[in-house]
Amino acid sequence: MPLGLLLFLACLSVFAQAHAAPRIPAADNVVLERLPFRPNDPIAREMSELRTTLRKNPRDQDAALKLAQRYYGLVAEEGDPRYIGYAQAALAPWWTMAEPPVEIQVMRASLAQFNHNFSGAVSDLNNIIARYPQHAQARALRATIHMVQARYPEARIDCQALRGLTDDVIATGCSAMVDGLTGKAQAAYDTLLAEFSRHPEARPDEQLWVLLRLAEISQRIGHVEIAEKHFKQALALNISDTFMLAAYADLLLDQHRPAEVVALLKDRTRSDVLLLRLVFAERTLKLSAAGAREATLAARYAAAQLRGDTVHQQEEARFALAVEGNPGKALGLALENWKVQLEPRDARIVLEAALAAGKPAAAQPVLDWLSASGNEDRTLRTLAQQIKGAAQ
Numbered sequence: 171m172p173l174g175l176l177l178f179l180a181c182l183s184v185f186a187q188a189h190a191a192p193r194i195p196a197a198d199n200v201v202l203e204r205l206p207f208r209p210n211d212p213i214a215r216e217m218s219e220l221r222t223t224l225r226k227n228p229r230d231q232d233a234a235l236k237l238a239q240r241y242y243g244l245v246a247e248e249g250d251p252r253y254i255g256y257a258q259a260a261l262a263p264w265w266t267m268a269e270p271p272v273e274i275q276v277m278r279a280s281l282a283q284f285n286h287n288f289s290g291a292v293s294d295l296n297n298i299i300a301r302y303p304q305h306a307q308a309r310a311l312r313a314t315i316h317m318v319q320a321r322y323p324e325a326r327i328d329c330q331a332l333r334g335l336t337d338d339v340i341a342t343g344c345s346a347m348v349d350g351l352t353g354k355a356q357a358a359y360d361t362l363l364a365e366f367s368r369h370p371e372a373r374p375d376e377q378l379w380v381l382l383r384l385a386e387i388s389q390r391i392g393h394v395e396i397a398e399k400h401f402k403q404a405l406a407l408n409i410s411d412t413f414m415l416a417a418y419a420d421l422l423l424d425q426h427r428p429a430e431v432v433a434l435l436k437d438r439t440r441s442d443v444l445l446l447r448l449v450f451a452e453r454t455l456k457l458s459a460a461g462a463r464e465a466t467l468a469a470r471y472a473a474a475q476l477r478g479d480t481v482h483q484q485e486e487a488r489f490a491l492a493v494e495g496n497p498g499k500a501l502g503l504a505l506e507n508w509k510v511q512l513e514p515r516d517a518r519i520v521l522e523a524a525l526a527a528g529k530p531a532a533a534q535p536v537l538d539w540l541s542a543s544g545n546e547d548r549t550l551r552t553l554a555q556q557i558k559g560a561a562q
Contacts, residue, residue: 213240224260231271234260238277245284249412249441254284272298276307286481286510288315306335313344320512320539322352339369339376343383350387351514353544359387374407381407382414389421390514392548397421412441419447420515424549428454439463442470446485450492464493483507487519497526505532512539514547521553530561 220237223230241257244250258281264270265278275294282291295312298305309328316325329344342365349358366372366380385400401418404411415438419431431451438444445467452460471486484507491500501523508520517536524533533554539545540554 216240229263231264231274234263235273235277238274238281242277242280242284246412247410249416249438249444251284251442254281257281269297272302272305276305276311279308279311283311283315283318288319288510291315303331304335306332309335310340310344313348317347317351318511318513320543322348322543337369337372337376339365339372339380343380346387347383350383350390351543351545353546355387355391355546359384359391362387374409378404378407378409378411378414382417385417385421390545390547394421394425412438412443416441416443416447419444419451423447423450428452432457439466442467442482443485445470446489449489453493468494480506480510484511484516484519487523491519491523491526497523497528501527501529501532505535508535514545514550517545517547517550518553521550521557525553525556525560528560530557533557 217237217240220233220240223233224237228234238257238260241253241260244253257277258265261274261278261281264274269275270278275298279291279294279298282288282294292312292315295308295315298308299312302308309331313325313328313332316322316328326345326348329341329348332341332344335341343362346358346362349355349361362380362384366377366384372380381400381404385397385404388394388397388400398418398421401414401421404414405418415434419434422428422431422434428451431447432455435444435448435451439448445463449460449463449467452463467489471482471489474482474486483503487500487503487507490496490503494500500519504516504520504523508516517539520536521533524530536550537554537557540550
């Protein structure tokens, strides 16, 4: 898997919506899933051949790894977390092994981080890097997890270690992500844009990853028009990607442009994260389909709760606040999520829910993070001032 794509996929943790446990069919003729491929698609043929190979020999490392990577890629394209379970099932012979083959261990760490098992993922990555200090994928994935959990100095070390191990634009982008979260957003944007301009040969997946980083940083410091330009450049690459669509939909919702969100997402309801944005847009527009979609999403969240799944808490908190009108529930979910994942989107729902619930003191952990990190997100800074005002 190209490193740029792996880095990008690592960021899916912020949009993960359901824990997908491995599903073992009772018989070979049981249909697990109808994959979203066109007839005669070479990837579909490849996956079919890989599954056949694994049925004959479940310990075929090469086939297992390739199939797991294909399923992992489908999560980015389709937003359906069941593919994570299928990927894990492909790696079943090595899943509990203390030290599996290194590339399988990297894939295991990738799947663990998606399910918010960050400690398990970091444990695997620490093991890999101790043996292979120059393993670029392990460094990149560990840097991303450190950022998700606000361990910025550790993330910076891993980003710096990528110099010379991977493409310059990816190494620069990694450091720019850290700077963009720690009070150096404009410099991070300028540095990454300049590096990107020097590499027109970058692969499409790398271009997508960089454009989204540029869009995020721009939006964070209030340059909405520039952010939208980068989102449109990313869309023009014609790469199906859930993260991109969700992030762009959030920008459109913030700009009070729900009709554009409906046009963007109306055919992407398999993904919980995209369905959430579509629900927000259709609710704002008072469309007839809104009620049914809200009920569908509520049922998915209820099913996750029955499974004891906590991966979806940030998104469910948004649903509880904006759709169910239950700020107390939203705040509880947002604070539980904040114990695991500390990114701007996670901070925002804590602040919004605390204000709506009339409990400004509950947002103190986010205020502390905002102060310590130096994060310049204008929306968060505005919400923080409102929280402080409400507390007086």
